[in-house]
Amino acid sequence: MGNLPTPVFIALLFVVGVLLLVLFIAFITFGRLYIQALSSGVRISVFAFIGMWLRKVNPRIIVDSLIMANKAGLSDVHSNKLEAHFMARGNVQRVTQALVAASKAHINLNFDQAAAIDLAGRDVLDAVRTSVQPKVIDAPSRDQARTTVDAVAGDGIQLRARARVTVRTNLARLVGGATEETIIARVGEGIVTTIGSASNHKEVLANPDLMSKTVLDKGLDSGTAFEILSIDIADVDVGENIGAKLQAEQAEADKRVAQAMAEKRRALAVAKEQEEVAAIAANKAVLVLAEAEVPKAIADAFRSGNLGVMDYYRLKNLQADTSMRESLGHDEDSGTDEQV
Numbered sequence: 001m002g003n004l005p006t007p008v009f010i011a012l013l014f015v016v017g018v019l020l021l022v023l024f025i026a027f028i029t030f031g032r033l034y035i036q037a038l039s040s041g042v043r044i045s046v047f048a049f050i051g052m053w054l055r056k057v058n059p060r061i062i063v064d065s066l067i068m069a070n071k072a073g074l075s076d077v078h079s080n081k082l083e084a085h086f087m088a089r090g091n092v093q094r095v096t097q098a099l100v101a102a103s104k105a106h107i108n109l110n111f112d113q114a115a116a117i118d119l120a121g122r123d124v125l126d127a128v129r130t131s132v133q134p135k136v137i138d139a140p141s142r143d144q145a146r147t148t149v150d151a152v153a154g155d156g157i158q159l160r161a162r163a164r165v166t167v168r169t170n171l172a173r174l175v176g177g178a179t180e181e182t183i184i185a186r187v188g189e190g191i192v193t194t195i196g197s198a199s200n201h202k203e204v205l206a207n208p209d210l211m212s213k214t215v216l217d218k219g220l221d222s223g224t225a226f227e228i229l230s231i232d233i234a235d236v237d238v239g240e241n242i243g244a245k246l247q248a249e250q251a252e253a254d255k256r257v258a259q260a261m262a263e264k265r266r267a268l269a270v271a272k273e274q275e276e277v278a279a280i281a282a283n284k285a286v287l288v289l290a291e292a293e294v295p296k297a298i299a300d301a302f303r304s305g306n307l308g309v310m311d312y313y314r315l316k317n318l319q320a321d322t323s324m325r326e327s328l329g330h331d332e333d334s335g336t337d338e339q340v
Helices: 007-041 046-054 059-070 081-086 091-106 111-119 122-132 180-197 200-205 209-217 242-303 309-339
Strands: 137-138 147-153 157-169 224-242
Touching: 007 046, 007 059, 046 059, 046 209, 059 081, 059 091, 059 137, 081 111, 091 111, 091 122, 111 122, 122 157, 137 180, 147 180, 147 242, 157 180, 157 200, 157 209, 157 242, 180 200, 180 224, 200 209, 200 224, 209 224, 242 309
Parallel strands: none
Antiparallel strands: 137 157, 147 157, 157 224
């Protein structure tokens, strides 16, 4: 030391002092976590805590997860993986709990799979629990406005059904697999198909298991994150007579069409009658004009000598006789109408 220049010696003392100060502050800050990890059999250095602090990673979550994994005998859980998952905004504790639950239930699930499920937005712990203990899904869901699946049988009778689907999570298809909504929609589709294909609603009421068999035979769990274990028809009720209602509406529509056609024919008849009245009036006008020419023709015949006095009186007598006959004919017609 005595051979070293004084400035270099001072610099070394400064560096050593800074390191000791950093280690002292780190021990005060992370000492409790370090001792807790060391006593639990988890080996993690003080510099690892400093690195977590610099990377803005919560060391408490990492240490607790490491202790939990170590006590459960998980060998593939390391601090680097936990930190990476934390910085990816994943739920580290939830993933660790899921790994522990899967290990106890003898389910093959590694850290990468659990982290991928968690980052996909799925509840990985709930998925593990559901794969161990299946859950029941109501179809339709209780959150929906409609509480039953409605369909019409071949005889026009509406049936309202409710089903309960027992499913188990398929961890291998959880990432990218369809959710519960798809299961509910497919089960509803199968129920509607079964009821609609029945020729009589009594067939469905007598054998409600037909709906369950139809849905299960279609393999509706393909492409979903679940495996359908069973489908139970909880309730089947008889609704309205849709066929009779449609027939009544069709009859009412036909009635309106017939009324419209009758009104059209009546309007055409009225228009034709008015045309005939106008034609009669025109003919009467022509007749009046023709009758007005008769006196002029008689006067011209007198002046030209073609008509004599006796011829004129015979013409008048003929007109009087014709008028009398017309009068008698009108009287007979009036009497006949009165007798009727």
